Amino acid sequence: MFAAVPLLALPVLIxxxxxxxxxxxxxxxxxxARTTETLFTIHMTSRVDWAISLSDLLLAASLVVLFVELLKSTTSRKIAIINHSLSLVLFIGCLIEFLLAPAFATSTFFLITVMVLLDVLAGFIVTIVAARRDVDFGDN
Known part of the structure; x- marks a missing residue:
């Protein structure tokens, strides 16, 4: 049943x-302001400092989670439909937070919301393509 929970809920929860x-x-x-404060810097070989913020780390982790979610969407088990539905609910929640709450009107949360939308779209598209492939149109 844990497979039905969209993993992109973790970055949204954080x-x-x-x-x-x-x-x-x-x-x-x-x-x-809180998410864009520099946490640490990395000295690059180009003699430039790369400042990394909480926002950067959260977006990088979200991209990794999106990759895992896209891999999960390729399964054609019945639980995948529940996962797609819960991802849609998560997207609606993210959209409401983004539009109505000032704390969520940031580029970071917008990009996380876009990742959730891509998860929803990819899940439904992959499921439709897999279902179409499973239908046999034989010449019997």
Missing amino acids: YNLIALTLPGAFMSAEAH
Whole structure:
């Protein structure tokens, strides 16, 4: 049953925890400032410092999770339909948060929302293509 849970709920949950720990919670506009603060820098061979923020780490982890979700969408088990449906519910929740709560009106959360949308679209498209392939149109 754990396979039915969309893994992209993890980055959304982490962003929600970051936003909820701010004073004013969902109505705080400080989420952008908190997520873009430099956590550490990496000295590149080009003699430039690469500043990495929480936002960068969250987006990188979200891309890895999106890759895993796309691999999961290729299965044609019955539980995949539940996963696609829950991903759609997650996308609707992300869209509502993005549009209505100031703490979620950031580029980071927008990109996470786009990743959830891509998961939904890829899941349904892969399922439709697999179902079409499974239908046999023989010349009997």
